[in-house]
Amino acid sequence: MDESPEMAPTSAAPGISPASSAWNEWLATHAPRLLLFARQQARSHQDAEDILQDALVRLVEKLNSGEFVGGKEAWLPYLFTSIRRLAIDLSRRDDRRKRREDVVGDDIEAEQRDVFHPWFESDASDDETRIQLEQGLKELPPKFAEVIVMKIWGERTFAEIGETLGISQNTAASRYRYGLESLKRQLGGARRRGDLSI
Protein backbone atom coordinates (compact mmCIF):
# COMPACT_ATOMS: atom_id res chain seq x y z
CA MET A 1 0.00 0.00 0.00
CA ASP A 2 1.45 3.36 -0.97
CA GLU A 3 2.13 5.50 2.07
CA SER A 4 1.02 9.03 1.35
CA PRO A 5 2.58 11.29 3.93
CA GLU A 6 0.27 13.82 5.50
CA MET A 7 0.86 17.13 3.82
CA ALA A 8 -0.48 20.56 4.52
CA PRO A 9 -3.01 21.59 1.87
CA THR A 10 -1.19 23.88 -0.54
CA SER A 11 -4.37 25.49 -1.74
CA ALA A 12 -8.03 24.96 -1.03
CA ALA A 13 -10.53 24.54 -3.83
CA PRO A 14 -12.75 27.54 -4.36
CA GLY A 15 -15.49 27.64 -1.75
CA ILE A 16 -13.77 25.06 0.46
CA SER A 17 -12.03 26.26 3.59
CA PRO A 18 -8.45 25.15 4.29
CA ALA A 19 -9.75 23.20 7.27
CA SER A 20 -12.21 21.26 5.11
CA SER A 21 -9.53 20.63 2.53
CA ALA A 22 -7.17 19.32 5.21
CA TRP A 23 -9.88 17.10 6.64
CA ASN A 24 -10.68 15.73 3.17
CA GLU A 25 -7.05 14.78 2.67
CA TRP A 26 -6.88 13.17 6.10
CA LEU A 27 -10.06 11.17 5.43
CA ALA A 28 -8.81 10.07 2.02
CA THR A 29 -5.67 8.68 3.65
CA HIS A 30 -7.04 7.10 6.81
CA ALA A 31 -10.75 6.41 6.36
CA PRO A 32 -10.27 3.33 4.10
CA ARG A 33 -8.03 1.62 6.66
CA LEU A 34 -10.39 2.56 9.48
CA LEU A 35 -13.31 1.18 7.51
CA LEU A 36 -11.37 -2.05 6.89
CA PHE A 37 -10.93 -2.45 10.64
CA ALA A 38 -14.61 -1.68 11.18
CA ARG A 39 -15.49 -4.30 8.58
CA GLN A 40 -13.38 -6.87 10.42
CA GLN A 41 -15.10 -5.97 13.70
CA ALA A 42 -18.69 -5.66 12.44
CA ARG A 43 -21.15 -8.13 10.97
CA SER A 44 -21.96 -6.18 7.84
CA HIS A 45 -20.74 -3.39 5.61
CA GLN A 46 -23.61 -1.18 6.71
CA ASP A 47 -22.80 -1.69 10.37
CA ALA A 48 -19.13 -0.99 9.68
CA GLU A 49 -19.95 2.35 8.03
CA ASP A 50 -22.25 3.33 10.89
CA ILE A 51 -19.63 2.39 13.46
CA LEU A 52 -16.91 4.37 11.72
CA GLN A 53 -19.18 7.39 11.42
CA ASP A 54 -20.12 7.20 15.10
CA ALA A 55 -16.48 6.92 16.10
CA LEU A 56 -15.62 9.98 14.01
CA VAL A 57 -18.52 11.92 15.55
CA ARG A 58 -17.17 11.12 19.02
CA LEU A 59 -13.72 12.32 18.04
CA VAL A 60 -15.01 15.57 16.57
CA GLU A 61 -17.18 16.22 19.62
CA LYS A 62 -14.18 15.83 21.88
CA LEU A 63 -12.05 18.05 19.66
CA ASN A 64 -14.68 20.77 19.54
CA SER A 65 -15.26 20.70 23.28
CA GLY A 66 -11.54 20.72 24.06
CA GLU A 67 -11.77 17.42 25.93
CA PHE A 68 -9.51 15.45 23.61
CA VAL A 69 -6.12 14.81 25.13
CA GLY A 70 -3.24 14.62 22.72
CA GLY A 71 -2.48 15.91 19.27
CA LYS A 72 -3.40 14.71 15.82
CA GLU A 73 -1.20 11.66 16.32
CA ALA A 74 -3.62 10.43 18.97
CA TRP A 75 -6.62 10.47 16.62
CA LEU A 76 -6.01 7.08 15.01
CA PRO A 77 -5.45 5.17 18.28
CA TYR A 78 -8.62 6.79 19.64
CA LEU A 79 -10.60 5.87 16.54
CA PHE A 80 -9.43 2.26 16.50
CA THR A 81 -10.40 1.91 20.14
CA SER A 82 -13.77 3.58 19.58
CA ILE A 83 -14.54 1.40 16.57
CA ARG A 84 -13.85 -1.75 18.54
CA ARG A 85 -16.00 -0.69 21.48
CA LEU A 86 -18.86 0.43 19.27
CA ALA A 87 -18.70 -2.86 17.37
CA ILE A 88 -18.87 -4.84 20.59
CA ASP A 89 -21.83 -2.79 21.81
CA LEU A 90 -23.64 -3.19 18.51
CA SER A 91 -23.01 -6.91 18.47
CA ARG A 92 -24.46 -7.30 21.94
CA ARG A 93 -27.53 -5.28 21.00
CA ASP A 94 -28.02 -7.40 17.87
CA ASP A 95 -27.70 -10.60 19.86
CA ARG A 96 -30.29 -9.44 22.35
CA ARG A 97 -32.62 -8.41 19.54
CA LYS A 98 -32.22 -11.71 17.76
CA ARG A 99 -32.95 -13.63 20.93
CA ARG A 100 -36.11 -11.60 21.36
CA GLU A 101 -37.24 -11.77 17.76
CA ASP A 102 -35.81 -15.15 16.77
CA VAL A 103 -34.62 -13.62 13.49
CA VAL A 104 -32.41 -15.94 11.47
CA GLY A 105 -32.44 -14.45 7.99
CA ASP A 106 -30.73 -11.14 8.69
CA ASP A 107 -27.17 -12.51 8.61
CA ILE A 108 -27.75 -14.25 5.30
CA GLU A 109 -29.16 -11.07 3.76
CA ALA A 110 -26.23 -9.04 5.09
CA GLU A 111 -23.74 -11.48 3.57
CA GLN A 112 -25.46 -11.27 0.22
CA ARG A 113 -25.37 -7.47 0.28
CA ASP A 114 -21.73 -7.42 1.34
CA VAL A 115 -20.71 -9.19 -1.87
CA PHE A 116 -20.99 -5.78 -3.48
CA HIS A 117 -18.74 -4.19 -0.87
CA PRO A 118 -15.32 -5.84 -1.11
CA TRP A 119 -12.81 -5.21 1.63
CA PHE A 120 -9.90 -4.56 -0.74
CA GLU A 121 -9.47 -2.70 -3.97
CA SER A 122 -8.27 -4.66 -6.96
CA ASP A 123 -7.95 -4.68 -10.69
CA ALA A 124 -8.92 -7.58 -12.93
CA SER A 125 -5.54 -9.32 -12.60
CA ASP A 126 -5.60 -9.84 -8.83
CA ASP A 127 -9.27 -10.03 -8.12
CA GLU A 128 -9.02 -13.63 -6.96
CA THR A 129 -6.20 -12.73 -4.58
CA ARG A 130 -8.29 -9.98 -3.11
CA ILE A 131 -11.21 -12.35 -2.63
CA GLN A 132 -8.98 -14.99 -1.02
CA LEU A 133 -7.41 -12.46 1.30
CA GLU A 134 -10.80 -11.20 2.41
CA GLN A 135 -12.06 -14.72 2.93
CA GLY A 136 -8.88 -15.65 4.80
CA LEU A 137 -9.32 -12.76 7.22
CA LYS A 138 -12.96 -13.65 7.76
CA GLU A 139 -12.08 -17.25 8.56
CA LEU A 140 -9.31 -16.35 10.99
CA PRO A 141 -10.21 -16.28 14.66
CA PRO A 142 -11.25 -12.67 15.29
CA LYS A 143 -8.54 -12.14 17.91
CA PHE A 144 -5.92 -12.85 15.24
CA ALA A 145 -7.63 -10.99 12.40
CA GLU A 146 -8.05 -7.77 14.35
CA VAL A 147 -4.36 -7.65 15.23
CA ILE A 148 -3.39 -8.30 11.61
CA VAL A 149 -5.66 -5.58 10.27
CA MET A 150 -4.44 -3.05 12.82
CA LYS A 151 -0.78 -3.93 12.27
CA ILE A 152 -0.64 -4.23 8.48
CA TRP A 153 -3.20 -1.74 7.21
CA GLY A 154 -3.73 0.33 10.33
CA GLU A 155 0.08 0.58 10.73
CA ARG A 156 -0.28 0.52 14.51
CA THR A 157 2.55 -0.59 16.75
CA PHE A 158 2.16 -3.63 18.97
CA ALA A 159 2.06 -1.31 21.97
CA GLU A 160 -0.84 0.67 20.45
CA ILE A 161 -2.61 -2.54 19.46
CA GLY A 162 -2.20 -3.88 22.98
CA GLU A 163 -3.66 -0.72 24.44
CA THR A 164 -6.65 -0.83 22.10
CA LEU A 165 -7.38 -4.49 22.72
CA GLY A 166 -6.53 -4.56 26.42
CA ILE A 167 -3.65 -7.00 26.00
CA SER A 168 0.11 -6.80 26.38
CA GLN A 169 2.22 -5.91 23.38
CA ASN A 170 3.83 -9.33 23.54
CA THR A 171 0.43 -10.99 23.33
CA ALA A 172 -0.38 -8.74 20.38
CA ALA A 173 2.85 -9.80 18.67
CA SER A 174 2.13 -13.44 19.37
CA ARG A 175 -1.38 -13.24 17.92
CA TYR A 176 0.02 -11.39 14.91
CA ARG A 177 2.52 -14.13 14.16
CA TYR A 178 -0.01 -16.93 14.64
CA GLY A 179 -2.53 -15.12 12.50
CA LEU A 180 -0.07 -14.29 9.76
CA GLU A 181 1.12 -17.88 9.47
CA SER A 182 -2.45 -19.08 9.31
CA LEU A 183 -3.28 -16.50 6.66
CA LYS A 184 -0.29 -17.47 4.56
CA ARG A 185 -1.37 -21.11 4.65
CA GLN A 186 -4.87 -20.15 3.52
CA LEU A 187 -3.46 -18.08 0.72
CA GLY A 188 -1.24 -20.93 -0.51
CA GLY A 189 -2.89 -20.90 -3.90
CA ALA A 190 -2.24 -17.21 -4.48
CA ARG A 191 1.36 -17.64 -3.43
CA ARG A 192 1.93 -20.54 -5.83
CA ARG A 193 0.52 -18.45 -8.67
CA GLY A 194 2.88 -15.67 -7.75
CA ASP A 195 0.10 -13.21 -7.00
CA LEU A 196 1.49 -12.71 -3.52
CA SER A 197 5.20 -12.42 -2.97
CA ILE A 198 5.06 -14.21 0.38
Added chain:
Amino acid sequence: MPSDIPSIDDLEIEARLSRLLPAGPAADLLERLSAAAEGTFTDLTDAEQADEAAFRHICPAPLSGDFTARLQAVVAGAAFPLDEKIVLFPKGAPTVKCSGSFPRIAVAAAVAMMGAAAALLLPDGEGGKGDVTSAVAQEVSDTNASSEFVPANFNRGFSDARDQGVLWNGVDQPHRVVRVEYLDRATFVNGEGKTLELEQPKVEYILIPEEID
Protein backbone atom coordinates in the same frame (compact mmCIF):
# COMPACT_ATOMS: atom_id res chain seq x y z
CA MET B 1 -18.70 -35.59 58.14
CA PRO B 2 -15.68 -35.57 55.78
CA SER B 3 -12.32 -35.88 57.45
CA ASP B 4 -9.49 -33.38 56.89
CA ILE B 5 -6.93 -36.16 57.20
CA PRO B 6 -6.09 -37.61 53.74
CA SER B 7 -6.70 -41.28 53.32
CA ILE B 8 -4.01 -43.83 52.55
CA ASP B 9 -5.19 -43.90 48.92
CA ASP B 10 -4.86 -40.11 48.65
CA LEU B 11 -1.33 -40.20 50.01
CA GLU B 12 -0.32 -42.88 47.56
CA ILE B 13 -1.74 -40.98 44.64
CA GLU B 14 -0.01 -37.85 45.79
CA ALA B 15 3.31 -39.67 46.00
CA ARG B 16 2.93 -41.08 42.51
CA LEU B 17 2.02 -37.70 41.07
CA SER B 18 4.93 -35.94 42.75
CA ARG B 19 7.35 -38.35 41.08
CA LEU B 20 6.15 -37.17 37.67
CA LEU B 21 7.97 -34.24 36.14
CA PRO B 22 6.23 -31.64 33.91
CA ALA B 23 7.26 -31.74 30.27
CA GLY B 24 9.74 -29.05 29.35
CA PRO B 25 8.61 -26.17 27.16
CA ALA B 26 9.12 -26.53 23.44
CA ALA B 27 12.14 -24.84 21.91
CA ASP B 28 10.10 -22.18 20.15
CA LEU B 29 8.29 -21.35 23.39
CA LEU B 30 11.61 -20.99 25.17
CA GLU B 31 12.80 -18.75 22.39
CA ARG B 32 9.64 -16.69 22.67
CA LEU B 33 9.94 -16.37 26.45
CA SER B 34 13.54 -15.37 26.11
CA ALA B 35 12.73 -12.72 23.52
CA ALA B 36 9.92 -11.37 25.65
CA ALA B 37 12.23 -11.11 28.63
CA GLU B 38 14.79 -9.28 26.52
CA GLY B 39 12.16 -6.97 25.05
CA THR B 40 12.81 -8.09 21.48
CA PHE B 41 9.70 -10.22 20.92
CA THR B 42 7.83 -7.35 19.29
CA ASP B 43 10.62 -6.75 16.77
CA LEU B 44 9.74 -8.26 13.41
CA THR B 45 12.33 -10.23 11.46
CA ASP B 46 13.26 -9.24 7.94
CA ALA B 47 11.10 -12.05 6.59
CA GLU B 48 8.14 -10.92 8.68
CA GLN B 49 8.58 -7.35 7.52
CA ALA B 50 8.65 -8.54 3.91
CA ASP B 51 5.44 -10.51 4.46
CA GLU B 52 3.85 -7.44 5.99
CA ALA B 53 4.85 -5.28 3.04
CA ALA B 54 3.43 -7.82 0.61
CA PHE B 55 0.07 -7.82 2.34
CA ARG B 56 0.07 -4.05 2.72
CA HIS B 57 0.49 -3.77 -1.04
CA ILE B 58 -3.15 -4.89 -1.29
CA CYS B 59 -4.96 -1.69 -0.35
CA PRO B 60 -8.26 -1.37 1.50
CA ALA B 61 -11.18 -0.54 -0.76
CA PRO B 62 -11.87 3.17 -1.13
CA LEU B 63 -14.98 4.65 0.43
CA SER B 64 -18.10 5.16 -1.61
CA GLY B 65 -18.94 8.73 -2.60
CA ASP B 66 -22.00 8.78 -0.36
CA PHE B 67 -20.14 7.56 2.68
CA THR B 68 -17.29 9.97 2.05
CA ALA B 69 -19.81 12.81 1.99
CA ARG B 70 -21.26 11.58 5.30
CA LEU B 71 -17.85 11.66 6.96
CA GLN B 72 -17.05 15.06 5.48
CA ALA B 73 -20.27 16.38 6.95
CA VAL B 74 -19.21 15.07 10.36
CA VAL B 75 -15.94 17.01 10.31
CA ALA B 76 -17.32 20.10 8.54
CA GLY B 77 -17.26 22.33 11.60
CA ALA B 78 -14.09 21.06 13.20
CA ALA B 79 -10.71 22.76 13.27
CA PHE B 80 -7.73 20.86 11.84
CA PRO B 81 -4.33 21.19 13.50
CA LEU B 82 -1.46 21.12 11.00
CA ASP B 83 1.08 21.08 13.80
CA GLU B 84 1.44 22.39 17.33
CA LYS B 85 1.47 25.97 16.16
CA ILE B 86 -0.85 26.05 13.17
CA VAL B 87 -4.53 25.20 13.36
CA LEU B 88 -6.88 25.54 10.40
CA PHE B 89 -10.40 26.67 11.17
CA PRO B 90 -13.61 26.24 9.19
CA LYS B 91 -15.07 29.26 7.46
CA GLY B 92 -17.24 31.65 9.55
CA ALA B 93 -18.70 35.02 8.66
CA PRO B 94 -18.36 37.96 11.05
CA THR B 95 -21.62 39.50 12.18
CA VAL B 96 -22.36 43.10 11.31
CA LYS B 97 -25.38 44.98 12.55
CA CYS B 98 -26.36 48.46 11.52
CA SER B 99 -28.49 51.05 13.18
CA GLY B 100 -30.86 52.81 10.86
CA SER B 101 -31.58 52.13 7.23
CA PHE B 102 -28.20 52.47 5.59
CA PRO B 103 -27.46 51.05 2.17
CA ARG B 104 -25.43 47.82 2.06
CA ILE B 105 -22.58 49.49 0.21
CA ALA B 106 -22.22 51.90 3.09
CA VAL B 107 -22.09 48.99 5.53
CA ALA B 108 -19.38 47.27 3.50
CA ALA B 109 -17.40 50.49 3.35
CA ALA B 110 -17.88 50.97 7.08
CA VAL B 111 -16.49 47.50 7.83
CA ALA B 112 -13.42 48.33 5.80
CA MET B 113 -13.11 51.62 7.61
CA MET B 114 -13.40 49.81 10.94
CA GLY B 115 -10.33 47.83 10.08
CA ALA B 116 -8.50 50.99 9.20
CA ALA B 117 -9.75 52.63 12.38
CA ALA B 118 -8.41 49.77 14.44
CA ALA B 119 -5.01 50.18 12.85
CA LEU B 120 -5.19 53.93 13.37
CA LEU B 121 -6.49 54.08 16.90
CA LEU B 122 -4.95 51.05 18.62
CA PRO B 123 -1.34 51.03 19.88
CA ASP B 124 0.99 49.09 17.52
CA GLY B 125 -1.98 47.98 15.49
CA GLU B 126 -2.70 45.15 18.02
CA GLY B 127 -5.56 44.81 20.42
CA GLY B 128 -4.82 45.08 24.11
CA LYS B 129 -6.21 42.83 26.79
CA GLY B 130 -9.54 43.79 28.29
CA ASP B 131 -11.37 47.00 27.31
CA VAL B 132 -9.59 49.49 25.09
CA THR B 133 -11.15 52.91 24.44
CA SER B 134 -9.56 55.20 21.89
CA ALA B 135 -9.79 58.92 21.24
CA VAL B 136 -12.47 60.41 19.01
CA ALA B 137 -11.47 61.14 15.39
CA GLN B 138 -9.99 64.63 15.06
CA GLU B 139 -11.60 65.85 11.87
CA VAL B 140 -14.83 65.39 10.02
CA SER B 141 -14.65 66.55 6.46
CA ASP B 142 -17.19 69.33 5.73
CA THR B 143 -16.78 69.48 1.99
CA ASN B 144 -18.82 67.41 -0.44
CA ALA B 145 -18.33 64.34 1.80
CA SER B 146 -20.65 65.56 4.58
CA SER B 147 -22.44 62.22 4.42
CA GLU B 148 -19.23 60.22 4.61
CA PHE B 149 -18.64 58.31 7.82
CA VAL B 150 -15.42 58.60 9.74
CA PRO B 151 -14.36 56.54 12.75
CA ALA B 152 -15.32 58.13 16.02
CA ASN B 153 -14.76 55.46 18.63
CA PHE B 154 -13.39 51.96 18.93
CA ASN B 155 -13.73 49.51 21.75
CA ARG B 156 -12.52 45.94 22.15
CA GLY B 157 -14.34 43.96 24.79
CA PHE B 158 -13.32 40.60 26.16
CA SER B 159 -16.12 38.04 25.80
CA ASP B 160 -14.96 34.59 26.67
CA ALA B 161 -11.93 32.37 27.15
CA ARG B 162 -11.93 28.59 26.93
CA ASP B 163 -9.32 25.92 27.34
CA GLN B 164 -9.18 23.89 24.12
CA GLY B 165 -6.76 21.29 25.41
CA VAL B 166 -3.13 20.53 24.67
CA LEU B 167 -1.46 20.27 21.29
CA TRP B 168 1.48 17.94 21.41
CA ASN B 169 3.14 15.70 18.86
CA GLY B 170 4.98 13.77 21.53
CA VAL B 171 8.35 15.18 20.53
CA ASP B 172 8.46 18.96 20.82
CA GLN B 173 7.14 21.33 23.46
CA PRO B 174 3.45 20.81 24.16
CA HIS B 175 1.23 23.84 24.13
CA ARG B 176 -2.10 24.50 25.78
CA VAL B 177 -4.55 26.12 23.41
CA VAL B 178 -6.74 28.87 24.83
CA ARG B 179 -9.58 30.24 22.72
CA VAL B 180 -10.25 33.90 23.47
CA GLU B 181 -13.27 35.72 22.11
CA TYR B 182 -13.45 39.48 21.76
CA LEU B 183 -16.15 41.77 20.49
CA ASP B 184 -14.92 44.79 18.57
CA ARG B 185 -17.27 47.77 18.48
CA ALA B 186 -16.68 50.73 16.22
CA THR B 187 -18.70 53.93 16.02
CA PHE B 188 -18.71 56.09 12.91
CA VAL B 189 -20.19 59.54 12.51
CA ASN B 190 -20.77 61.80 9.57
CA GLY B 191 -21.23 65.51 9.09
CA GLU B 192 -24.98 65.14 9.26
CA GLY B 193 -24.78 63.87 12.81
CA LYS B 194 -25.72 60.32 11.95
CA THR B 195 -23.96 57.48 13.66
CA LEU B 196 -23.16 53.98 12.54
CA GLU B 197 -22.24 51.30 15.04
CA LEU B 198 -20.61 48.06 13.95
CA GLU B 199 -19.85 44.97 15.97
CA GLN B 200 -17.50 42.24 14.85
CA PRO B 201 -16.52 39.20 16.92
CA LYS B 202 -12.92 38.21 16.92
CA VAL B 203 -11.41 34.94 18.00
CA GLU B 204 -7.81 34.39 18.90
CA TYR B 205 -6.09 31.14 19.75
CA ILE B 206 -3.25 31.58 22.20
CA LEU B 207 -0.63 28.84 22.54
CA ILE B 208 0.87 28.61 26.01
CA PRO B 209 3.87 26.33 26.61
CA GLU B 210 2.74 23.50 28.84
CA GLU B 211 4.87 21.92 31.49
CA ILE B 212 5.43 18.20 31.28
CA ASP B 213 6.84 15.81 33.86
